[in-house]
Amino acid sequence: MAQERKIRYYRWRGINPRGKRLSGIMVGYQEQEIRTKLGEQQIQVKKIKRYKPSTLSKRRNQFTAQDVTAITRQLATIVNSGVPVVQALKLIAHSHNKAEARATLTMVGNQVEAGSSLARALNTSSPLFDNFYCDLVATGEQTGHLAQAFERLASYREKSEAMRKKVIKAMIYPTMVTLTAILVTLLMLIFIIPQFASIFKGFGAELPWFTQKIIDVSNFLLNDGPLLALGLLVTSMLAVMAYRKSDSNKLRVHRALLAFPIVGPIMLKAAIARFARTLATTFSSGIPLLTGIEAAGKTAGNRFIERAIEGAHGNTAAGMPLHLALRHSEVFPELMLQMVMIGEESGSIDDMLNKVAFTYESDVDNTVDNLGKILEPLIIIFLGTVIGGLLVAMYMPVFKLMSVVG
Secondary structure, three states: OOOOOOOEEEEEEEEOOOOOEEEEEEEEOOHHHHHHHHHHOOOEEEEEEEOOOOHHHHHHOOOOHHHHHHHHHHHHHHHHOOOOHHHHHHHHHHHOOOHHHHHHHHHHHHHHHOOOOHHHHHHHHOOOOOHHHHHHHHHHHHHOOHHHHHHHHHHHHHHHHHHHHHHHHHHHHHHHHHHHHHHHHHHHHHHHHHHHHHHHHHHOOOOOHHHHHHHHHHHHHHHHHHHHHHHHHHHHHHHHHHHHHOHHHHHHHHHHHHOOOOHHHHHHHHHHHHHHHHHHHHHHOOOOHHHHHHHHHOOOOOHHHHHHHHHHHHHHHOOOOHHHHHHHOOOOOHHHHHHHHHHHHHOOHHHHHHHHHHHHHHHHHHHHHOHHHHHHHHHHHHHHHHHHHHHHHHHHHHHHHHHHHO
């Protein structure tokens, strides 16, 4: 696992060769690194001090997984054109707009210049360069095909990020509709229903059962709403803590997510596509199958599926064919198992895994693109039941009064 080195921000003041006073902010891992950078610019340092940046500044300069993908694509292009990797790292570092990325790439380049392997330098520079990434780079270094390794990594990461965005897009729509319905319901119960209740109270007549229950709920929220909100907040915090601390709780939650209608199958297909794509990438790069299964399992993004892959890894290590090991997990669909079996028998398992990934990625794409059409009837029913029910409850006494008057 990568050993994270903490990025620090420094304010400095100095004098350039012309005697002009300069000041600025630089990012690095150590103060000496900042002094070296300023020395290369022929700036005589007068004062340098660490400082805590604002949250906005820190987020603006934060090194992210998307940055790693873009850098990997640049490295694939530059190294493939014959530029040495150290020079390529320096070129990308100088042109990058994020301070943390510049500091990370500079440190990697310095370590490689000092005699470290590129894979080791990446592994010790940032946790964003995970074991899977570094293993593929190490294989590229050993075989002399570093450009191809970066090309595979870039393509893999681009497709994985596209899939992740598709899954997020699939979850945003129903979440926003549900939250909107809850918000509208609460606003009606807190602000509108009490107005009707005060009017009905003046009638002095007995209210319909449904109307009375709605008014009771409204009164409960007005009187005990803050206490209820506090209770929900505390419960949520305890649930999050229990989820993070217990692997069994995380396993149950992730298994329940896969059982959700519509969204669950999307998450399962996306996880299968990530697993297949990762395993195909490692296998075609020359990494042993068992190592590839272990690395691919960590990219599934769902603890329940990861546990199933761990079981398949153990069965494969014991000599069982991969397709049978995956079948025993009782998670993977029959189509994938059949394609993996064909790949094992024909000696083209990486090609078949890529086809599996493409199949399920396309399925997720189509489902997400049509998600609005799929959910629209359910949303109409849901909103009609919730909002319409409140309106009917409030107008039932009015209709009753009109019939009595009539």
